[in-house]
Amino acid sequence: MDPVLFIYSFLQKGGRAITDSREVGPHDVFFALRGDNFDGNRFALDAISKGTSLVVIDDPAFAVEGTLLVSNVLESLQRVANHHRRVLGIPILGITGSNGKTTTKELLSKVLQKKFKVSFTQGNLNNHIGVPLTILSFSTTTEFGIVEMGANHLHEIAQLCSITEPNFGIVTNVGKAHLDGFGSFEGVKKGKGELYDYLAKNKGLAFYNQSNAYLSEMIASRTVDSISYSASLFGAELYPTTSKEPFLRTSLPSVGVVSTHLFGKYNLENVLASFAVGRKFGVPDLLIKEAIEEYVPGNSRSQIVKTENNTVLLDCYNANPTSMRSALMDVSEIDNGKKIAILGDMLELGSFSEEEHTAILNQAMDCGFEKIFLVGPLFSKVAKDYPVSSFPDSACLLEHFANNPVLNSFVLLKGSRGIRLEKVFDSL
16 A cells, blocks of 8 residues: 555544654654654654554664554655645645744634634644644644745745645745845745745635735736735725834724734734635625734734733744834834833844844834843844943843843833743743
8 A cells, every 4th residue: 555545544543643752642643753863763662652553664673563664754744744635625825924924824714714614834833844744633624724834945835835735825025034044035035936836837826915016026927816915905094003002903994993912013914914815715804803803912923911010012933134123113103101122133144144133233223212132142243332231142131130120111022032032021
C-alpha cells in the first residue's frame, strides 16, 4: 500500500497527527521529525509505550513493531496533509503577508463562522510543519478552511500552497520583515507574491487592498481573478482615538459604527478585508460587524491592557520596521495623556539592521514620548547619541523599573519575540 494511504488510514480512525512525543495519546500518529538539535526517531519507543497507533520514522535503527519506515518523515507529513486536503474538497483561503496575518485570520474565522463550520490555523502553526498539522486538524465536517502561511525565504509560500491548494488568498501587505532571509524588500514582494502566483495558475481568487500600491502592482502583473477593498471603495470613515478610548472605530454606510477591540489605524485594512471576504461568501454585513466587534486579540498582539498603574499597548509578539513604524505613528496620534515607549530589537534584518533601527529611533524621537526605553543590543548600538535609556535585555530593564516605576502613562511595549518584552509587562 502507498505509505501516504497507509498513514492516512490510521488518522481516519480518530487519531491526531503529532510531532511531539510528550503529547502523544492513544490512536495518535507520531511523526518522528528531525531538526538541527533533535531527532524524533529517538522517541519512537516512548511514543509506542504511550499507546500511539503508528510511529512514522526515517531511521532504520529505530524500526520496531508499530513503526513505519519512510525516506523522509517531513515529506510524508506534508504528503498526508495534502491527501487529506483533497479528500475534504472544501474551499480553503490562504493568508500571508509581512504584518496582520494572524489578526486577519482570526477576524475572518469569526466572520465566516456566522455561516459555515470553519477550521483555521491555531496559534503560530504557519510554517512547513505547522501548515500540514493545521490541515490534518480539519475534521470531515469542516465546511471552510483558513490557513495562515508564514515565510522568511523565497519559495516557502509556494511550497505551502502546494500542500494547502488554496482556492482563495489574501496577502495582507508587504513590508520590511525577514530581510535577512528574503535578501531585500523586492525579495519580500516576490516571496509573498507566490500566493498570487499559485492562485493565478490554478484559477483561484485573490482579495487585496486596493489602496496598497505594492499589492495593486503585484495583482496587475499577474493574470489572476481578484476582489479589491479599501476605505474609499467601502466608504469607511475613521474616528479619532484617545488614551481613554484607544480602540479602532470606523463606520460603513451599510452598518454604521463598527467598534473594535483592535488598536491602530493599520488594522482598518484587516477590518475591510473581513467585509470583502464575508460579502463574497454571503455573510450579511450586520453579522460581519457583529463578528468583528466580538473579536478580542490575545497573545501579546496589539492588546490594550489596563493595569493598576498604566494603560499598555502590549504588542511584543513580533516586530519589524513596517509594523514598528505603524505603531509609533498611531500612538503619537493619541491626543492626550503621558506616553512612554519601550522598544525592543527588531530581529532578522541582516545587513539592514543598523539602518532600520536608526530610522525607527529617529521616528520615535518625533512622536512626543516623555521617555523612550530601548531593549536589546541592536537598539543599544545606535542609541549612544540620543537622549534615551538603553538596556541590553529585558531583565536589566526590569531591575531599573523596580526602583523607577512607570506610572499614569500610556505605554507602547513593542519588539521582536526573541527580546521577551512580555517579561517587562508585569512591572507596568
